[in-house]
Structures are given as C-alpha cells and as structure tokens.
Amino acid sequence: MEILIFSIVALIAVICSVQVIISRNPVNSALFLIATMVSLAILFILLNAPFLATIQIIVYAGAIMVLFLFVIMLLNLRRDEFGPERRRAQRFFAILFSFLLLIGITTVLTVGTFNSNQVESGWSKTIPAGVEPLAQLLFTKYLFPFELASVLLLVAIVGAVVMAKRRL
Amino acid sequence: MISSSPYLILSAVIFIIGVLGVMVRRNILVMFMSIELMLNGVNLAFVALSRQLGNLDGQVVVFLVMAVAAAEAAVGLAIIICIYRNKKSMNVDDFNLMKW
Numbered sequence: 001m002e003i004l005i006f007s008i009v010a011l012i013a014v015i016c017s018v019q020v021i022i023s024r025n026p027v028n029s030a031l032f033l034i035a036t037m038v039s040l041a042i043l044f045i046l047l048n049a050p051f052l053a054t055i056q057i058i059v060y061a062g063a064i065m066v067l068f069l070f071v072i073m074l075l076n077l078r079r080d081e082f083g084p085e086r087r088r089a090q091r092f093f094a095i096l097f098s099f100l101l102l103i104g105i106t107t108v109l110t111v112g113t114f115n116s117n118q119v120e121s122g123w124s125k126t127i128p129a130g131v132e133p134l135a136q137l138l139f140t141k142y143l144f145p146f147e148l149a150s151v152l153l154l155v156a157i158v159g160a161v162v163m164a165k166r167r168l
Numbered sequence: 169m170i171s172s173s174p175y176l177i178l179s180a181v182i183f184i185i186g187v188l189g190v191m192v193r194r195n196i197l198v199m200f201m202s203i204e205l206m207l208n209g210v211n212l213a214f215v216a217l218s219r220q221l222g223n224l225d226g227q228v229v230v231f232l233v234m235a236v237a238a239a240e241a242a243v244g245l246a247i248i249i250c251i252y253r254n255k256k257s258m259n260v261d262d263f264n265l266m267k268w
Contacts, residue, residue, distance in 0.1 A: 003174075010178045017182050017205055021189030026197045026258075033201050036182070040208055047175065047215045049227055056211075059234050064204065064241045071245045072197060075252050087194075094191035102184040109176040109213075127222055134224055134231070142228050149235040156239030163246040166253075 002046055009046075013039040026077065030068045037061045051131050175216035182209035194259050196251070200244055207237050 016039065019032040037060045044053035127133075138146050182205060189202030211230045218226025255262050 006174060010174070013178065014181055014185070017185045020201055020205060021185060021193060021198065023198075026195060026201075029198050029201055033204065036205065037208060040182075040212055043175065043178075043212060044215055047219045049215050049218070049230075052211075052215060052227055052230055055231065055234060059238060060204075060208070064238060067241055067245055068197070068201065071248060074249065075258070077258060091192050094188060098184050098188045098191065101187065102180060105180040105183070106177055109180060110173055127219055127224055134227055137224050137228050138231065141225075142232075145232055149232055152239050153235060156242045160242040160246040163243070164249050 005046060006043070009039045009042045013043070026072050027069070030065060030072065033068075034061050034065050037065070048127055048129050050129055051134055172216040172220040176213055179209045179212035179216065182206075182212065185209075194261055196248055196258050196260050196263075199260065200241075200248065204237065204241070207233060 013036050016032045016035040020029045020036065023029045023032065037056060041053040041056040041061070044050070044056060186202045186204075186206030186209060189205065190199050193199055193202065211233055214226040214230045214233070218224060218230075251263060252258065257263075
C-alpha cells in the first residue's frame with residue numbers, strides 16, 4: 001500500500017517540479033511549485049511525520065508561495081519578459097553536468113553508508129508521531145537553535161522592510 | 169513499510185531539478201523558486217533518514233530549515249523588488265553592475 005501511494009505521489013512531485021523550471025510564465029511555475037510542496041507533504045505523512053506535513057502546507061504552500069505570487073503580481077510583468085531564453089551551449093552543459101551530479105548523488109545514497117542494510121537501522125523502534133516528542137526535543141536539546149531561528153526571522157522582517165520600502 | 173532508498177532517490181531527483189532550474193533559467197523569480205525546490209528535496213532526505221535511523225533529530229532540522237527558508241524568501245523577494253525597481257527587468261543577464 002505504501003509503495004503504491006509513494007509511486008503515485010513521487011510521480012506527481014517529479015512532473016510538477018519539472019514543470020516549475022520549464023514553464024514560461026512565472027505564475028505557472030509558482031502554482032506547480034505549490035503542487036510539488038503538497039505532494040511532499042503527503043510523503044511526510046507516509047514517513048510518519050504528520051506535524052512536518054502540516055507545517056509544510058501552512059508555511060511553504062501557504063505563506064512562502066503567497067509571498068511569491070504577491071511579488072509576481074506586484075511587479076506586473078510584461079509579455080516580453082516571457083520570451084524565449086537563449087544560450088543553447090549553457091543549457092546543454094547544465095543538463096549534462098546536473099545529470100552527472102544526479103548519478104553521483106544517487107550512487108552515494110544507495111550504495112554508501114546511508115544504505116539501510118549497512119546502517120544499524122532503527123526499523124524496530126518506530127519514531128513517535130505527533131507534536132509532543134518533537135516539542136520535547138525542540139525545547140531541550142535544540143533550544144538554542146530554536147531561539148536563534150526567532151532572531152533570524154526578526155532580522156528578516158526588518159531587512160525586508162528596509163529594502164522594499166522606497167524611502168524610510 | 170518500504171525502505172528509505174526510494175525516498176532518498178526522489179529527494180536527489182528533486183534537488184537536481186532545482187539545480188538545473190538555477191543553471192538554465194534566466195528569470196530571477198524562477199531561479200528563486202528553484203532554490204526553494206532544492207530546499208524541499210533536502211528536507212525530504214532529512215525526514216526519510218530520520219525514520220530510517222529511528223530518532224527525531226532530523227525532523228527538528230527540517231523545522232529549522234523551514235524557518236530559514238521563510239526568512240530567505242522574505243529577504244530575497246525584497247531584493248528582487250529592489251532590483252526590478254532599478255533595472256526594470258527580471259532577466260539576470262541585465263544585472264551586471266558588479267561584473268568586471
């Protein structure tokens with residue numbers, strides 16, 4: 001059952017993420033990116049991480065993508081921005097080298113130390129789902145990074161306002 | 169319960185599609201979306217390995233990555249608005265002020 005859901009959702013994710021980079025119109029790219037994020041959220045549920053799936057939909061598909069669409073709307077792109085993109089040689093080398101990189105990463109992930117046969121795996125102990133174990137970890141072991149993230153968000157708010165405002 | 173290898177391969181594929189988008193596209197907004205795609209691919213790898221190893225630390229890292237991605241999106245889009253205001257263009261080839 002899991003393999004069936006995984007196959008369908010993975011196919012949707014790959015197709016949508018390819019569409020993100022080949023769509024001419026940035027609005028279409030943004031909508032396909034939302035579809036990719038929702039399918040990744042489904043995969044998070046399959047991986048026994050329902051809290052992260054919720055956060056993925058609320059923060060990524062909700063907040064960040066609304067920000068993207070808002071900027072696209074704000075800039076009011078003209079038609080000629082969507083014109084054909086040149087540089088055939090660059091495209092050829094980009095595809096070639098990213099294919100090589102894909103082969104490299106896949107090899108490392110499947111035959112390297114990440115392989116589930118070689119790692120002393122935690123298959124027997126299933127990780128606890130839900131918010132409470134994650135919050136336990138977040139507020140004890142990872143308390144400092146958590147607080148640092150709040151400072152980072154504050155700095156980002158101030159920085160965005162300073163840059164986007166025409167005159168302070 | 170299937171092993172985490174398919175998840176890791178899928179995360180690699182999504183990451184590579186993001187890399188390809190950054191290298192091939194010239195529209196700065198689409199390049200930015202490709203960066204988000206790369207972050208999402210890495211998040212999937214973290215969650216898959218978290219389940220494989222049976223501890224929650226990977227999920228905490230994904231949580232922090234999402235916070236960083238939100239900050240990055242806000243600042244990056246502000247920069248894009250700034251650049252567009254000055255150059256009236258979304259093509260990265262036009263942004264060559266610091267190119268020697």
